[in-house]
Amino acid sequence: MKLHLKIWRQPGRDHPGHFVTYELDGLNPDMSFLEMLDVLNDRLTREGKEPVAFEHDCREGICGSCAMAINGEPHGPNEGATSCQVYLRSFRDGETLTIEPWRARAFPVLKDLVTDRSAFDRIMQAGGFITVNTGQAPDANAIPIGKEVAEQAFDAAHCIGCGACVAACRNGSAMLFVAAKVSHLGLLPQGQPERKERVLRMVEAMDAAGFGNCSNQYACEAVCPKEISADWIARMNRDYAGAVVKKL
Amino acid sequence: MAGNSESSCFLRTSVGRKWVVALSGLFLIGFVVVHMAGNLQMFSPTADAINRYAHLLKASAPLLWAFRLALLTATAAHIWAALSLARENRAAKPLNYAVAGRKSRLHVTLASVTMVISGTVILAFVVFHLLHFTAQVVDRSYATMETMVDGKTVHDVHRMVVSGFSRPLISGFYLLAMGLLFFHLRHGAASLCQTLGIRDRKLAKAIDAGSWILAVVLFLGFSSIPLAVLLGVWKT
Numbered sequence: 186m187k188l189h190l191k192i193w194r195q196p197g198r199d200h201p202g203h204f205v206t207y208e209l210d211g212l213n214p215d216m217s218f219l220e221m222l223d224v225l226n227d228r229l230t231r232e233g234k235e236p237v238a239f240e241h242d243c244r245e246g247i248c249g250s251c252a253m254a255i256n257g258e259p260h261g262p263n264e265g266a267t268s269c270q271v272y273l274r275s276f277r278d279g280e281t282l283t284i285e286p287w288r289a290r291a292f293p294v295l296k297d298l299v300t301d302r303s304a305f306d307r308i309m310q311a312g313g314f315i316t317v318n319t320g321q322a323p324d325a326n327a328i329p330i331g332k333e334v335a336e337q338a339f340d341a342a343h344c345i346g347c348g349a350c351v352a353a354c355r356n357g358s359a360m361l362f363v364a365a366k367v368s369h370l371g372l373l374p375q376g377q378p379e380r381k382e383r384v385l386r387m388v389e390a391m392d393a394a395g396f397g398n399c400s401n402q403y404a405c406e407a408v409c410p411k412e413i414s415a416d417w418i419a420r421m422n423r424d425y426a427g428a429v430v431k432k433l
Numbered sequence: 434m435a436g437n438s439e440s441s442c443f444l445r446t447s448v449g450r451k452w453v454v455a456l457s458g459l460f461l462i463g464f465v466v467v468h469m470a471g472n473l474q475m476f477s478p479t480a481d482a483i484n485r486y487a488h489l490l491k492a493s494a495p496l497l498w499a500f501r502l503a504l505l506t507a508t509a510a511h512i513w514a515a516l517s518l519a520r521e522n523r524a525a526k527p528l529n530y531a532v533a534g535r536k537s538r539l540h541v542t543l544a545s546v547t548m549v550i551s552g553t554v555i556l557a558f559v560v561f562h563l564l565h566f567t568a569q570v571v572d573r574s575y576a577t578m579e580t581m582v583d584g585k586t587v588h589d590v591h592r593m594v595v596s597g598f599s600r601p602l603i604s605g606f607y608l609l610a611m612g613l614l615f616f617h618l619r620h621g622a623a624s625l626c627q628t629l630g631i632r633d634r635k636l637a638k639a640i641d642a643g644s645w646i647l648a649v650v651l652f653l654g655f656s657s658i659p660l661a662v663l664l665g666v667w668k669t
Contacts, residue, residue: 191531258538354526398450400522400548402542404540404541423631
């Protein structure tokens with residue numbers, strides 16, 4: 186199959202970017218989206234041109250590296266899938282695909298499709314942990330956790346921190362990511378001692394990183410490759426108010 | 434972990450200001466619901482019902498002014514917090530995608546992307562509405578309209594409303610504002626539940642349906658009065 190690719194090329198962080206159009210022919214519809222980019226980069230390298238920079242690691246939909254918007258949708262057209270899990274059969278033969286980096290002030294473009302997502306790391310450093318003594322691994326089931334709570338916490342823990350929620354949001358808001366991380370630890374007994382401080386600190390770090398604010402449209406939930414529910418944002422809002430009231 | 438008291442100040446954080454928008458919005462929704470219920474007394478068989486009610490509302494000046502002050506505070510807080518959040522939202526997304534993506538997938542609804550516009554027009558309407566029926570500066574003759582209820586001389590609100598809405602331009606602006614209030618609440622009422630933390634998988638459908646019903650009921654309730662005037666239900 187044949188595809189026209191309109192790809193955002195930007196040599197560096199403080200350089201202006203622009204679209205460059207490439208044409209690829211003889212593609213196998215069962216190729217993954219990233220394999221198609223590999224084919225393109227192979228050709229560009231052999232032509233002595235700069236290959237398209239894009240992030241990738243596991244290529245099996247669990248690491249969250251492959252951040253790119255395909256036709257204006259983070260991770261492309263498929264529900265509950267990362268870019269690496271998108272296959273060319275999802276597109277029409279001869280279609281033009283526009284490929285862009287995440288668009289958000291808090292995720293500046295480093296090169297081509299690669300953005301700096303360290304703002305998420307700063308949020309995690311602010312409160313995305315529990316304080317325990319190091320040493321031997323604790324005994325399994327030393328702390329009993331009900332099945333329902335364990336499953337809820339696991340739903341929130343599915344977040345792979347890819348940043349698609351921020352990328353899809355009209356406001357560049359990170360509230361789905363922060364809500365998932367706050368709730369994942371806040372639901373478990375191990376997360377209780379720092380629960381109040383955690384939500385305050387993580388929201389503070391989120392605001393400091395220059396993310397926008399949720400205006401309740403839930404595009405984040407729609408594009409999330411791990412289908413994290415926007416209901417976690419409601420829980421974070423509740424937790425946050427509880428923490429503020431407790432502090433008074 | 435020790436919180437930094439200055440920067441974690443409730444009113445400065447994103448979530449804190451969202452709470453301000455939601456709580457003030459809830460108070461204002463409560464007000465418009467009661468206001469609409471009061472207005473519907475226009476349809477009572479006699480004009481006495483609404484005139485008696487209007488007189489009752491002004492029975493205690495301190496209470497009236499305390500309530501007006503509360504409304505003014507809620508409105509100011511709602512606007513301040515919403516605009517400061519909206520300003521940050523624009524700054525957080527300096528460049529959008531060249532291709533917009535599917536609106537249906539990204540949940541782009543007309544109501545949700547026009548909150549600042551609908552809110553601004555509603556604010557302009559509220560100012561006019563207060564000048565029109567409360568301060569009565571648009572038409573000075575309203576102040577002289579009086580009637581007898583229960584042996585007392587009271588302001589003839591019924592006559593003022595019929596007279597006010599018999600001007601198509603004023604009724605038109607009123608209907609436009611109520612249409613925008615419908616859009617504003619369509620998104621706003623469901624949103625405030627999310628901000629106040631009352632939304633989960635089971636409640637989501639009920640909240641969305643409830644905010645739609647609330648918006649429709651308020652639109653129909655408020656619009657029925659100018660429409661009835663324009664259709665000549667009451668004689669001037």
